[in-house]
Amino acid sequence: MLHDNLNINSDSHLAIGGVDSVELAREYGTPLYVLDEDVIRERCRTYVAEIKKHFGEDSKPLFASKALCFKGIYPIIESEGLCVDAVSPGEIYTALAAGFPAEKIFFHGTNKTDSDIEYGVKNGVGYFIIDNFNELESLNRIAGEQGVIQKALLRLTCGLDPHTLEAINTGRVDSQFGVPIDTGQADEFVKAAMECANIRIEGFHSHAGSQIFESDSFNLQAEILVSYAAKARDEFGLEINTLNIGGGFGVRYTEKDPAPEIGARIEEIATHLKAACEKNGVSINRVFMEPGRSIVAEAGTTLYETGGVKEVRGYRNYVTVDGGMTDNPRFALYGAEYTVVNASRASEPADYECTVAGRCCESGDRIAEWVKIAKPERGDIIAVLSTGAYNYSMSSNYNRIPKPAIVMVSGGKTRLAVKRQSFEDMMRNEL
Numbered sequence: 001m002l003h004d005n006l007n008i009n010s011d012s013h014l015a016i017g018g019v020d021s022v023e024l025a026r027e028y029g030t031p032l033y034v035l036d037e038d039v040i041r042e043r044c045r046t047y048v049a050e051i052k053k054h055f056g057e058d059s060k061p062l063f064a065s066k067a068l069c070f071k072g073i074y075p076i077i078e079s080e081g082l083c084v085d086a087v088s089p090g091e092i093y094t095a096l097a098a099g100f101p102a103e104k105i106f107f108h109g110t111n112k113t114d115s116d117i118e119y120g121v122k123n124g125v126g127y128f129i130i131d132n133f134n135e136l137e138s139l140n141r142i143a144g145e146q147g148v149i150q151k152a153l154l155r156l157t158c159g160l161d162p163h164t165l166e167a168i169n170t171g172r173v174d175s176q177f178g179v180p181i182d183t184g185q186a187d188e189f190v191k192a193a194m195e196c197a198n199i200r201i202e203g204f205h206s207h208a209g210s211q212i213f214e215s216d217s218f219n220l221q222a223e224i225l226v227s228y229a230a231k232a233r234d235e236f237g238l239e240i241n242t243l244n245i246g247g248g249f250g251v252r253y254t255e256k257d258p259a260p261e262i263g264a265r266i267e268e269i270a271t272h273l274k275a276a277c278e279k280n281g282v283s284i285n286r287v288f289m290e291p292g293r294s295i296v297a298e299a300g301t302t303l304y305e306t307g308g309v310k311e312v313r314g315y316r317n318y319v320t321v322d323g324g325m326t327d328n329p330r331f332a333l334y335g336a337e338y339t340v341v342n343a344s345r346a347s348e349p350a351d352y353e354c355t356v357a358g359r360c361c362e363s364g365d366r367i368a369e370w371v372k373i374a375k376p377e378r379g380d381i382i383a384v385l386s387t388g389a390y391n392y393s394m395s396s397n398y399n400r401i402p403k404p405a406i407v408m409v410s411g412g413k414t415r416l417a418v419k420r421q422s423f424e425d426m427m428r429n430e431l
């Protein structure tokens, strides 16, 4: 099995954290998001320990809310000692509603409106990560009006291409995120920020991209940010001690993806960062990282019920399931690959090649193409692995399909964390 928490039980069913997935589907209905809380906690602990060990006591991971945002995730994140990054007032609202401390929230976002900024300042978020000149100006004004000196980091782009999927690549020069170093605009950004009496700039932020397996882009990014910190100090008199190097560690969606080596990669980044600090005479005593996917993706499995098996002679076989692009739009968005298992027949040979299609009236509604699973029959439970990130948070009600429930598994026990949407829920705001 792709992940250690998955195995095949004596009924030949897929078990998640020791719990029979077919029983789960029966009890809670399908489609169903299943999250293994023990896996999430273990990932959080690894990040907290490795970041402290290699970057120092004050350094921390932030959980990127965008990967998975619902009330129940925040107590887990807080109890494991992480901060969070949020990209909208909606994510901040959810974190606060769950009792997450405002001062541990880092407010991201490429277009924060004035009312977003007011919301963040009024609620006391710890840091703004300022994306652009307009935001800088508005934040300075609004913080002044509220009598606050707002702590912030400046978001810079380092001009790296981590050879990841084009659609989720945010670190290059030509990007709508942050201000580029290469074009000289970061210099103007720093100078403008230093003029802002109501903002305290403590450091720089940069995010290289997502689903990155090689270390080079992170190492280079650390070096570029440190040498830019030296430039900002020498040329503009800005002293910073904090870097936030974003998210992006890759996860295993299929057997082709390597198993993540979080500790080794953090150590490597730290080695490059320390060498760059020495070379440039810069002191960075706090490093933040923003893993999202790598904390929750592998903990998630989506369960569907098979509706039909359609064999288009001479072309391909379609297995249709009772969910699809509404609960997992990642194939439709950027052809993301997944591992699919017939959870009802997990010990039978996976020799039936098929395309797993969803229930929407949309030819792009697919979960996976040309995958091999044990041949299903109508009613079999199909499991799609590594769906903990960017599935629930990207879900929609297209075709008026209600969003699935989320069930947490921990220590062999289950609990409902998010109720399945009803038809009434979908119509709630319609007058």
Ligand SMILES: Cc1ncc(COP(=O)(O)O)c(C=O)c1O
Pocket (backbone or CB within 6 Å): 064, 067, 085, 108, 170, 207, 209, 210, 211, 246, 247, 248, 249, 290, 291, 292, 293, 294, 389
């Ligand atoms: C600024 C920032 N931080 C963190 C992340 C999380 O990335 P990942 O989930 O790939 O770790 C993203 C994702 O796009 C991002 O844009």
